Amino acid sequence: MTAVRSEKSQTARSAGPGSGAANVRSRNGRGPLRHRLSAWDRRYSPYLYISPFFILFAIVGLFPLLYTIWVAAHDWDLIMGQGEFIGGENFAHVLGQRAFWVALRNTLSIFVLSTGPQVLAAIIIAYMLDTHLRARTFWRMGVLLPYVVTPVAVALIFSNLFSQRFGLVNTVLENIGFDPVGWQSEVLPSHIAIATMVNFRWTGYNALIFLAAMQAIPRDLYEQSEIDGAGRVRQFLSVTVPMLRPTIIFVVITSTIGGLQIFDEPRMYDQYGRGGTDGQWQTLTIYLYELGWTRSDFGLASAVAVLLFGLIVAIGIINFTITRRIASSEAKR
Incomplete structure (x- = not known):
């Protein structure tokens, strides 16, 4: 009996004081x-x-x-609502219209005229703001003011500036001996005027993005290049621009998405808002608006929207491919 009791006591000691609590937790789950x-x-x-x-x-x-x-994919009217399923007939009808291709041409033209100069001007302005200027905060806030102004106000101001009869731009051109330009009757001048609106509104915003990227560049690179005898221009081309490559790609992609969806500036460029008498500056978004709300055909308007979405995705893939190639070439170096 004594041996049995001693074995039970040794077993209880080996189990420890926490074994009972563990058994209770295991039983309770x-x-x-x-x-x-x-x-x-x-x-x-x-x-x-x-x-x-x-x-x-x-x-x-x-x-x-x-x-x-x-x-x-349906015959959809604004008043009657959903109609029968017609598949790709709306897409075929839109692609067969001359107005669609004219709107596509205008959209790409305004996009090219606005994106390139906008990026170049934003980089130059950001580089100037990154130097030792007096009242730097004032100038940095100043370049952002055009972005704060509403697009409608910008469009109204620039439409008066580029007016063919009483516009300030044509008045200045006539005073210095040039013939007045048909800013609202000709295709290319109207695209330049609308691109000027876009550049006025978005250049300062992109300049602040580039300024933030420039301030992240290590200053040691500029000191080393200065020791090697590089001037301001050489430092800008050999140090600043290569280090800004990812930011440049980002700004180009965002400008592409916004430029292909431009609506406010060409819509408010004249009093009628239809993109000119012969569609001189009618963009895809204005064409979409006209199909949906003027002709009350939601099916055709949706087809244009889908085609515009596909165009944006295609250009985005092209930008992504270029980005990968640039990144791979930089990695090899």
């Missing part, structure tokens, strides 16, 4: 449940944190896109 909850929290909580973005994107981004494709 609280230990494994808490462990599972902790594992689920580590595994799924990151997805819960980012889920609001995807939920909002699905509601306000993905669903309207899919619904637009659905509308484009």
Whole structure:
């Protein structure tokens, strides 16, 4: 009996004081449940944190896109509503219209005339703001003021400046001996005028983006180049511009997306808002607006919207390909 009692006491000591609590937790099932909850929290909580973005994107981004494709595949009238399913007839009808190709030409032309000069001017302005200027905060806020002005106000001001009869630009040209330009009757001058509006409004905003990127460039690079005898121009071309390459690509991509969807400036360029008497500056967005709200044909308007979306995606893929090639070439160096 004494030996049996001693063995039980040794077993109880070897089990330890916490074994009873462990047995109670195991019997109640609280230990494994808490462990599972902790594992689920580590595994799924990151997805819960980012889920609001995807939920909002699905509601306000993905669903309207899919619904637009659905509308484009139907004979859809503004008043009568959804009609019969017609497949790709709306796309074929739009692609067969001369007005669509004219609007596409105008959109690409205004985009080219605005994006290139806008990026170059923004880089130069940012470089000037990055130097030791007096009242730098004042000048940095000053370049952002055109972006704060509403697009309608900018369009009204520039439409008066480029007016053919009483515009300030033509008045100045006549005073210095040049013939007046048909800023609202000819194709290229109207595109230049609208591109000027876009550049006026967005150059300062992009300049601040470039300025933030320039301030992140290590100053040691400028000191080393100065020791090697490089001047301001050589430093700008050999140090600043190569270090700004990722930011330049970002600005070009965002300017591409915004430039292909331009609406406010050409819409308010004249009092009629239809892109000129012969569609001289009618963009794809104005053409889409005219189909949807003037002709009350939501099917054709949705087809134009889908085609515009495809154009933006195609140019985005081209930009992505160029970005990969530039990055790979830089890595090889």
